[in-house]
Amino acid sequence: MRNQTVLISGASIAGPALAYWLNRYGYTVTVVEKAPALRPGGQAVDFKGKTHLTVLERMGVLDEIHRHQTGRTDMIYVDDRGRERARLSGEFLGGDVEILRGDLARILYERTADACEYVFGDAVTALTDTDSGVHVEFQHAPARTFDLVIGCDGIHSGVRRLAFGPEADYVRHLGYYYCVAGAPGWGADPARRQRNSANAWHAPGRMAVEGGAKAAQMYLFASAELDYDRRDTAGQRRLVTERFAAMGGGVPDMLAELDTLDDFYLDSISQVRLDGHYTRGRVALVGDSAYGNTLGGFGTGLAVVGAYVLAGELVAADGDHTVAYARYDEIMRRYAKIAGNANAGRFMAPKTALGIRMRNWFLGSRAFNLMLKFSDDAANDIELRDYPALV
Template sequence: MDILISGASVAGPALAYWLNRSGHSTTIVERAAALREGGYSVDFRGDAHLTVLRKMGILGEIQRQQTNMGAMWNVNEAGKKLSALPADLFAGDVEILRGDLAKILYELTRDHTEYVFNNSIAALDEDADGVTVTFERGPSRRFDLVVGADGLHSKVRELAFGPEKEFISYLGLYCAVFTTENYLGLDYSGHAYNTPGKMVALYSSRQNTEAKAMFWFGSPELTYDRHDTRRQQELLEQAMAGVGWEAPRLLRDMRRADDFYFDAIAQVRMDRWSNGRVGLLGDAAWCPSPLSGMGTGLAMVGAYVLAGELAAARDHRTAFAGYDAAMRDYVLTCQKSGEGVSKFMVPETRFMRWFMNQNYKLMPYLPFTGLMARTARKTAGAITLKDYDLSRPAGPAPRPRPSGRAS
């Protein structure tokens, strides 16, 4: 089949890899003008995540580019270390910057996948034989299937299923992240400072040559233009006004960052992930929220399962049904792990802040610390992966497709 995928971050290229192996022809359309670099760290943990990475042949490269992060320290306003969270709790078995992972997947697929940057889907018109796709730029094209792997605010989901307000559950927090200097000299570690309802963190990246600044704050749901970076930065400045430690400097540095990211912490909850010849994958289908620590691994597993079901069924209706059946319980388990985390990560009151800091101080000496990491791995591995036959069928291989921008 000729399959269009919307989104060139992680889920989309991972799906393209497996579809290419099955003999399908793949095109990825991406709103951004090029691959998005930067972003926060993402991790993989447990047998299911690592098995998919091994099957793709990229686990070694991810390990080579991993962050090698150590402990994350809680500090007071003067920067004094109060307690440490061990890396095993938040970095999984292997951790990598999202932008570095996206580049690995792009290099893995670019010879057999057509990449169309600086464009997006404007309309979908499905009939019995396929889908006519209207793009924001350039002529319409026909595809057998369309898959939305375009994130929390999926355009494909909106076109095929309805307004995003019907599917998104806001969890009470906003997050911002950007790259800045490692001016604190952090050595494969991070520092985090909490005030009631807010957190500022700075952690080293790229072998300590730079750092990632992260801001978290609780708020009623905000209304703003998601493509207006300046307005998002103003909202962050307003929310973090008066916060101490390194917040004032980092907010100044924010204005110079070219990879600023800002969004709500939310989950996507849907009764089905397909509608006719249109399917959803990754955060577009089931975003568990960054608080779960499962989103990227879940997307990679989902890509393998969707391609596997398409290869096994040879019929999109049967394949989509099999995909849903294989992933549904796993997705719900991973989503549950992200619920309620915000109250512990960003305490709402001074008492809760004090209480959590006391717990962090005791954590290295408590037996349940290892249990928490093992529980996260158990959640990440709560699926039995089928051994799909995703080898290319007999016949000529798909013609390598050029990468480039839409005219």
């Protein structure tokens, strides 16, 4: 039953990772991506622990990821006079290996481009799930039918909306927004490339990071849900500028530079809640579309592990998606708890002065070290089956 056709929506990380394994197992794979091409640059992402690294090693990409890894950068919380108040280590922020999202996407794409069909500049607009396949309509291309459809299209997944229901039913806003702009180390000041630390200017409910590990600039602010045009980047830049205009320290210089930075991205800090059921009929979800928790620290690792598990369970079930999907749900329901109920916004930018003082104390306490150990253990809390041995 492995000679099946699979449509994957999304060509960022989870999509090409899943395409790699499915192609290896004999599936005919098509990947559709709404962007006109691969997105270069972007913020840095990281992998933590033996489980993540084992999957990357089995894919044969770990050495190349190491060759393109970024430098891990300490984040220093400073007051308006530049005095250090607390510090987050680069080892905590960057995991075992850190790489630009665009570089990782390119590495995974290059492993699959010759064997899989990639369709850029298009998107899924309708799904009809039947006993014999999924009839798929596209924004531009003619309709086609596939044996399986997998949504790897992020926290605002179109596939999830079509197969499961409205986004509001499954995505919970956690009270914060974040913005990243520019690649890590980029900026008007060449000395930033040589830094091993980044300043985080903070005030209640707001944080602005200059030259951080994840991007040249990062902003995080508390807010109820906002109604803004996701296509209006200029308007989003103005929104961020207005939110941080009253802050001192290095923030005015950051805002003056903001319009010159590419790779601008603004979104809510949100969590996907599917109660461990990431499949429905012939449709499945992988990565942030299934178990996303913005800035939770494990999103990229979860996406890569989820792709490995879903493809592996399909080959183990000899293509019987009903069996494979049930096993995938069971395995990832337990492992995805690593994303949990963490709220990165509340941790990184507390809404009160007291909350800031408590965070600063926590970062230097034994309790923080215990939290690190717990997160390391959780990242490895899965028994990876050696699926390739089944081929």
